[in-house]
Amino acid sequence: MSVRCIIGAQWGDEGKGKITDYLAERSEVVARYQGGSNAGHTVDKDGEVFKLHLVPSGILYEGCMNIIGNGVVVDPPELLKEIDGLKAKGLAVENLRVSDRAQVVMPYHRILDMLIEGNHKGSEIGTTLRGIGPAYTDKAARCGVRMSELVNEDVFRARTEAILKEKNEIIKKVYNGDKVSSSFIEEYIEYGRRLKPYVVDASALLYEYIREGKDVLLEGAQGTLLDIDHGTYPYVTSSNPTAGGACTGLGIGPTLIDEVIGVAKAYTTRVGKGPFPTEIKSEVGSYIRDRGYEYGTTTGRPRRVGWLDLVILRYAVRINGLTSIAITKLDTLDGLEGINVCTAYDVDGEAIYDFPADLDVLEKVKPEYHAMSGWDIDISGARRFDELPKEAREYIEFIEDNAGVPVSIISVGPERHQTIIR
Ligand code: GDP
Ligand code: IMO
Numbered sequence: 001m002s003v004r005c006i007i008g009a010q011w012g013d014e015g016k017g018k019i020t021d022y023l024a025e026r027s028e029v030v031a032r033y034q035g036g037s038n039a040g041h042t043v044d045k046d047g048e049v050f051k052l053h054l055v056p057s058g059i060l061y062e063g064c065m066n067i068i069g070n071g072v073v074v075d076p077p078e079l080l081k082e083i084d085g086l087k088a089k090g091l092a093v094e095n096l097r098v099s100d101r102a103q104v105v106m107p108y109h110r111i112l113d114m115l116i117e118g119n120h121k122g123s124e125i126g127t128t129l130r131g132i133g134p135a136y137t138d139k140a141a142r143c144g145v146r147m148s149e150l151v152n153e154d155v156f157r158a159r160t161e162a163i164l165k166e167k168n169e170i171i172k173k174v175y176n177g178d179k180v181s182s183s184f185i186e187e188y189i190e191y192g193r194r195l196k197p198y199v200v201d202a203s204a205l206l207y208e209y210i211r212e213g214k215d216v217l218l219e220g221a222q223g224t225l226l227d228i229d230h231g232t233y234p235y236v237t238s239s240n241p242t243a244g245g246a247c248t249g250l251g252i253g254p255t256l257i258d259e260v261i262g263v264a265k266a267y268t269t270r271v272g273k274g275p276f277p278t279e280i281k282s283e284v285g286s287y288i289r290d291r292g293y294e295y296g297t298t299t300g301r302p303r304r305v306g307w308l309d310l311v312i313l314r315y316a317v318r319i320n321g322l323t324s325i326a327i328t329k330l331d332t333l334d335g336l337e338g339i340n341v342c343t344a345y346d347v348d349g350e351a352i353y354d355f356p357a358d359l360d361v362l363e364k365v366k367p368e369y370h371a372m373s374g375w376d377i378d379i380s381g382a383r384r385f386d387e388l389p390k391e392a393r394e395y396i397e398f399i400e401d402n403a404g405v406p407v408s409i410i411s412v413g414p415e416r417h418q419t420i421i422r
C-alpha cells in the first residue's frame, strides 16, 4: 500500500492530470485536496481527450474511487456539468464523493472575481474568473457556505439570504456593480438535491481506505509557485497546492503520506500575470509553445514559456519535501539545437540559489544558464530511459543532480503509454 501525493512543482499545468491518470491505473483512490474549477487537467485516454476541472483524474479508471476533499471550493453547476459530460462519454460516475466540509462557490463569488479584477486594471492578477479567490476569502472570513449546507434546503436558504444581503451591499457600494438577485437560491437548492448522493464525510472515508491499505493518490491542482503562502504572492491562487495543503485539504495527517511526487515540465510555463525569470521572448518560445500546445485548458489563454528553472525546482523540493520528480513534455524540446537550464539567479552581481520572497527582487534577477545540447530526433516513442538520446539522458541527469532527488517518471507524450518509469 502507499499514499502518494502529486504536486505541481512550477506555476501549474505541469501535466499533473497525465501523471495522476498514469499512476491511477494501480491506485484504488484518487483524492483532490484544493483549488476548484480554475484547474484544468487534461487526460488523454487512448486518444480520447478529457478536460477535468473538479473531478479527480482517477475517474477514467473503472473501480477507482474519486474524492473531492474539504479543501476544494466546489462550483455546483460546474461540477454537475462535468459529471454530465463524463456520463455522456459513457463513464460511470458513481465512484465520486464530495466532502461535506468543502466550500461552495456561489454566483456572487464569480461576480466579485470579475469586479475585483476589473477594478485593478493594470495590476490585475489575471485570474481564471471562476470565483476562486472570493470563495476562499469567505471561507477565511467565516461567511462561506459548505456542501453540508447546500444539501440541506432550509439551512441553505436561510444562510444564503443573510449572506447575500451583505454581498450585495459590497457589490453595489464598493464596486458599483449590479445587485445579485436571490433567484439563484432555488436553483442551487436543486443542484444540492442532485449532488446530495455524492456528499460524505470525506476525511473519515479516506482514513478508512488508508487503514485498509489501499493505494491512494492525492492530486494537487495549480502548483508550488501559485501557492498562497509560498508562491509569487500576490500573483498566486488562494489555496495551498503545496504538500501541506494535502493534509488540511483532506483531513489526514502528514504521517500517512509515503511519497510526494513533484510534476515539472522539461521547461516552464505560466498563465496570468507576475514575474517569470526564465521567460523566453524570442522565437524559441513560440517554437516550444506551438510544439507543446501551450494554451490554457480552462481559459484558452496562450501560456508564457520559459527555460527550466532549477532555482524553482529546488524550492519545490524543499517546500513540498519531494521524494521524486516527474518530468513531463520532454518530447516538446525535440529539434532544439541547444537548451538552457537556469541554475541560479544573479542579483546585482551576486548569485542567489534560493527563490526570493520579494517580487521586486524577482523582477530584476538575471537567470544564470547552463547551456546543454539538444537532440534532433523524435523521442515520443521511447519507453525506456536507455532509448532516449544521450543529450536527453544528460538533461535528466543534470536535473536530478541539481534538484537533489531522483527523476522517477519521464513523460514523452500526452498519452498514457508515452511514459518512462525509472
Ligand atoms: P495539469 O493542469 O497539470 O494537469 O496540466 P494541463 O492538462 O493543464 O496541461 C498539460 C498539457 O500537456 C495537456 O494538454 C497534456 O495532454 C499535455 N501533456 C502532458 N504530458 C505530456 C507530454 O509528456 N508530452 C506532451 N507533448 N504533452 C503532454
Ligand atoms: P492547474 O490545476 C495554471 C492561475 C491563474 C492566475 C492565478 C490566480 O490546471 O495547474 P485563480 O483563478 O486561481 O484565482 O487565478 O492562478 N491559475 C492557474 N494557472 N494552472 C492552473 O491550474 C491554474 N489555476 C489558477 O491563471 O494567474
Ligand code: MG
Pocket (backbone or CB within 6 Å): 012, 013, 014, 039, 040, 041, 042, 297
Ligand atoms: Mg492545467
